[in-house]
Amino acid sequence: AxxxxxxxxxxxxxxxxxxxxxxxxxxxxxxxxxxxxxxxxxxxxxxxxxxxxxxxxxxxxxxxxxxxxxxxxxxxxxxxxxxxxxxxxxxxxxxxxxxxSNWHALANWSRRFLPKPRVKDQEAQGVLVDIGSTTIDVIRLAANGVKTASKTDSDRLKRRELIYTGIERSNLCGLVRSVPLHGKRCPLMNEQFATTRDAYLWLGFLDECPEDKDTADSQPATREHARFRLARIVGEDGSTLADSDIDAIGQCVMNQQVKLLRKSLEKVLGKVPGDRQVSHIISSGHGGFLLRQTLEDGSLAQRFGLQEQIWLEDRLGQEHSRSAPAYAVSQLAAENLQV
Missing domain, CATH: 3.30.420.40 (ATPase, nucleotide binding domain)
Structure with a gap:
């Protein structure tokens, strides 16, 4: 960037x-x-x-x-x-x-979206949620710094600040154990038959890319091919399942990722000291739809005092938001190093 x-x-x-x-x-x-x-x-x-x-x-x-x-x-x-x-x-x-270091650069730069404190020692608190193709970062921050002691990925995994699942590359059998099929739960085949990208291609949250064949079966990243990849994880193929069956598989995948993100947010937001509340939630990456789903019922906002949602896709544009750590580090360098 x-x-x-x-x-x-x-x-x-x-x-x-x-x-x-x-x-x-x-x-x-x-x-x-x-x-x-x-x-x-x-x-x-x-x-x-x-x-x-x-x-x-x-x-x-x-x-x-x-x-x-x-x-x-x-x-x-x-x-x-x-x-x-x-x-x-x-x-x-x-x-x-x-x-x-990419997550820290983005969190450090994102502090600018928090309002300056009106009262000394009462700096605004926020949380950054960056949802990408492979991982999700959930990082608490304040106007005066990034609020985590984590330095490594293992640190962040233990603190639930890093969720090792994303909206494209994650293997479905590593995410869910079973999905609904014909009125019952069907265990998944432990094979690299489909990824989260297929679920979101089918559900319409990700755009088709016919020229891209970086998929589980090396077939195009289209909704129709995603149908066949999703069917294989339950031992079927795209010609034997109805649209409603594929819908249910895709929705099950999304529900599980929403559940993981909710648990992470509860863990990270629950660490805010004293009676302070996290007023701002900042979203980056190209998986904002997952965060919107997580926040939809309003329970997290009510419990933790979230007042404002900042979507970098709206502020910066889709491309900058998708490569937000690169954009953030370029801005930090321009400001601090006069590069």
Whole structure:
């Protein structure tokens, strides 16, 4: 993403790190072929835990090495989970603080949407919900900082600040044990037959992309092909199930993700100290529909005092919201480093 708001340039591209890590530099070069002029590169990363890397340190070092093949090292600034910037060589020497820093960059930047405190020591409280293709981040923040002691993904998993399920890549048999079928519960086949993307293609929450064949069966990402992929998880095929059967499978998937998100929000919001309330909820990513479903009945807003919903898709546009951590780190660099 470019830091110049007038440029309105942002790009999100899939990249199979676990298969093609040595090609990251070429993909980065291709990604910026239509970028406006820039004078520095702000980096926040994820992917260092891909199983093509022996250790997290190895992953961080390899990613940074690929980045500096495209961009000269003096132009590269690496954002870390302590909120500070490091050079590529410094980040490689301290990999645990550079790894998986994307969520912190987004949360740090998102603090600007909270109102300034009217009374000393009563800063506004908010929660960021970033829903992507693979994971969901739920991070509490305030006007004066990101309010978590977490530094690693395992820290965030234990605190329910990271839900390892998303709206595209998650295997359905890892999300639900059974789905309704013909009036009974049917266990799922433990195979990579379908993902959450198929559920949301079928339900109409995600757009079709006929040229994209990065699916469980390598067939197009269309609603009709999603029908067949969803049918296979219960031992059927798309010609043997009615639309209502596929509807029920898709809705079951969505209900489970809503349940997980609700539990996470209850856990994170329940940590607010004293009589303070979290007044703002900030949504980013391309899975905002899941958060809307979670908030629909109003119970969370009533219980925790949520007064305002901020949707970055409306504020920034769809592309910036989808690649929100990249946009956030570009803004932080422009503000703090004069890049």
């Amino acid at each position: 470019h830091s110049d708001a007038e440029a309105k340039w942002s790009k999100s591209l899939p990249f199979a790190m676990w298969k093609q890590s040595a090609s990251l530099a070429a993909s980065l070069a291709q990604a910026i072929d239509d970028s406006p002029e820039f004078h520095g590169i702000a980096v926040t990363m994820t992917g260092e835990l891909a199983d093509c890397f022996s250790t997290r340190a190895h992953g961080v070092a390899c990613i940074l090495e690929q980045v500096t093949r495209v961009f000269p090292a003096p132009l590269v600034y690496v954002y870390c989970v302590d909120g500070n910037w490091r050079s590529p060589s410094q980040a490689a020497r301290d990999p645990w603080i550079a790894a998986a």
